[in-house]
Amino acid sequence: MNYLVTVAIFIGIQAIAANGLNVIVGYAGQISLGHAAFFGIGAYASALLTTKAGMTFWQALPFVLLITGSIGLLLGMPSLRLREDFLAVTTIGINFIVESIFQYIPFFGGALGISNIPSIRLFGTRLRGWPFLGVVAFFLLLSLLANRKFTKSCAGLACFAIREEETAAASMGVSPVRFKLLAFVIGTAMAGIAGALYAHTMRFIAATDFGFPHSVNFMSMVVLGGIGTLWGPTLGAIILGLLPEIFRPLIQYRMLINALILLLMIRFQPGGILGGSSVLARLFRRRPSHG
Amino acid sequence: MDEIILEVRAVCMQFGGLHAVENVSFVQRRGEILGLIGPNGAGKTTLFNVISGVYRPTSGSVLFKGRDTTGFPPHRMAELGLGRTFQIVRPFPDLTVIENVMVPLHLARYRNILASFTSWNTKTIRSEALRLLEETGIADLAELRAGLLPLGNQRKLELARALALQPALLLLDETFSGLRHEEIDIIANLVRKVREKGISILLIEHNMKVAMGLSDRVVVLDHGRLLAEGDPESVRRNPAVIEAYLGKGSMSYAS
Numbered sequence: 001m002n003y004l005v006t007v008a009i010f011i012g013i014q015a016i017a018a019n020g021l022n023v024i025v026g027y028a029g030q031i032s033l034g035h036a037a038f039f040g041i042g043a044y045a046s047a048l049l050t051t052k053a054g055m056t057f058w059q060a061l062p063f064v065l066l067i068t069g070s071i072g073l074l075l076g077m078p079s080l081r082l083r084e085d086f087l088a089v090t091t092i093g094i095n096f097i098v099e100s101i102f103q104y105i106p107f108f109g110g111a112l113g114i115s116n117i118p119s120i121r122l123f124g125t126r127l128r129g130w131p132f133l134g135v136v137a138f139f140l141l142l143s144l145l146a147n148r149k150f151t152k153s154c155a156g157l158a159c160f161a162i163r164e165e166e167t168a169a170a171s172m173g174v175s176p177v178r179f180k181l182l183a184f185v186i187g188t189a190m191a192g193i194a195g196a197l198y199a200h201t202m203r204f205i206a207a208t209d210f211g212f213p214h215s216v217n218f219m220s221m222v223v224l225g226g227i228g229t230l231w232g233p234t235l236g237a238i239i240l241g242l243l244p245e246i247f248r249p250l251i252q253y254r255m256l257i258n259a260l261i262l263l264l265m266i267r268f269q270p271g272g273i274l275g276g277s278s279v280l281a282r283l284f285r286r287r288p289s290h291g
Numbered sequence: 292m293d294e295i296i297l298e299v300r301a302v303c304m305q306f307g308g309l310h311a312v313e314n315v316s317f318v319q320r321r322g323e324i325l326g327l328i329g330p331n332g333a334g335k336t337t338l339f340n341v342i343s344g345v346y347r348p349t350s351g352s353v354l355f356k357g358r359d360t361t362g363f364p365p366h367r368m369a370e371l372g373l374g375r376t377f378q379i380v381r382p383f384p385d386l387t388v389i390e391n392v393m394v395p396l397h398l399a400r401y402r403n404i405l406a407s408f409t410s411w412n413t414k415t416i417r418s419e420a421l422r423l424l425e426e427t428g429i430a431d432l433a434e435l436r437a438g439l440l441p442l443g444n445q446r447k448l449e450l451a452r453a454l455a456l457q458p459a460l461l462l463l464d465e466t467f468s469g470l471r472h473e474e475i476d477i478i479a480n481l482v483r484k485v486r487e488k489g490i491s492i493l494l495i496e497h498n499m500k501v502a503m504g505l506s507d508r509v510v511v512l513d514h515g516r517l518l519a520e521g522d523p524e525s526v527r528r529n530p531a532v533i534e535a536y537l538g539k540g541s542m543s544y545a546s
Contacts, residue, residue: 160386
């Protein structure tokens with residue numbers, strides 16, 4: 001039972017980060033292959049604030065959001081002026097740079113990472129197992145609600161317009177830079193929360209937890225579940241989180257299997273499991289693009 | 292000053308060694324339909340892109356409503372009251388037709404981050420969008436994905452979107468091309484109705500019958516330069532214009 005709870009916790013945390021990536025990639029149409037960097041920034045921010053500054057998880061949380069969001073804003077400003085493949089390469093670069101900073105700067109614990117990160121406490125009790133899963137589920141629900149609200153807001157519509165046809169969107173009064181940045185900040189802040197939860201469940205983090213392969217993994221979840229749909233990234237996180245557990249003997253081939261799934265999806269169901277044209281989509285959603 | 296809606300002052304636009312627009316100046320009066328014509332590659336669309344802020348001119352300036360707007364980005368020009376359509380249509384393909392029109396209807400909310408978090412799918416905005424679709428004659432297609440529409444209806448959609456901005460000046464880039472005769476008549480009537488509301492219109496048009504029929508005045512570009520300017524009748528008889536379109540020695544056939 002404990003094992004299942006642990007798996008569920010990890011799936012939930014990754015789903016929150018994937019929901020954040022969905023805002024950037026699915027709603028605003030901007031590719032980001034550096035999402036794990038912001039997951040890492042959230043994890044390190046929370047780990048440092050709780051171990052070095054002596055805050056509790058809850059006290060640190062607003063700062064984690066602020067720090068991850070601001071770094072997202074700062075890195076997004078130059079990057080989001082680029083389009084498509086240039087943006088993809090730049091975000092990959094961001095991921096490697098952030099990972100190296102964690103790895104080589106002593107302040108971040110260097111290669112040893114940060115250990116003894118305190119557990120999350122609520123009303124004086126340490127949360128492990130089921131109660132911790134409850135906290136993760138709460139934040140997952142929050143991220144889903146935020147995404148739903150976003151798709152129904154004018155800002156969401158502006159992002160859809162940019163995703164569909166940037167030049168036309170600009171000529172309708174939508175500032176592409178402003179709304180791409182907004183989506184990027186919201187998406188990276190969500191990754192930050194997920195990273196903080198990760199840090200406090202693992203209680204030990206190191207730079208390699210936030211490398212480029214993890215960014216690819218987040219992207220796979222979004223694409224597999226259904227890019228730009230409300231429930232797609234969560235579904236993707238569940239499937240990609242359960243597969244390695246179910247196929248334990250094939251763990252060596254994990255990346256190979258993930259790649260195969262992704263290729264098959266792109267070939268046969270490019271919108272993802274819940275995407276516009278899929279059969280399942282009609283069960284979950286009424287129309288494309290609004291989740 | 293209020294008489295003039297748009298002034299293009301000695302605008303030059305170079306791409307590397309290519310002089311796409313060279314020292315072009317003209318003015319457009321408020322409420323005027325001004326035709327911008329010229330052979331392919333004359334620099335008409337480039338000039339549109341300079342006016343609407345897609346390009347910053349190499350030199351020269353653009354004055355919109357008496358204000359120097361040279362180098363303003365496109366979304367600022369939209370805020371100031373400039374609407375446009377595109378030569379190669381650019382609908383939001385995965386949004387429905389009515390949603391396409393709702394994008395510009397929220398113009399005022401995009402400027403303020405807090406306001407941009409209000410809901411976009413409201414009854415008022417929806418009915419306003421529907422009214423614009425009725426005006427352009429595509430209200431029955433409101434719930435279809437815009438990418439599925441044939442060219443003629445996509446052009447009508449672009450017109451509806453541009454009108455949704457409640458522009459003071461409307462730039463129409465070959466809105467009539469690729470349309471059937473009946474469709475041309477419908478849109479031409481629509482353009483006249485738009486003008487009656489006091490909206491000035493600058494249009495690029497290859498169909499001479501349409502361009503001459505609609506325009507109060509015509510500006511002719513050729514190889515990036517201003518070739519002629521005047522009322523349709525005098526431009527039609529201008530030897531330089533006939534030469535640009537038909538080549539030297541065509542005078543006798545053209546009249």
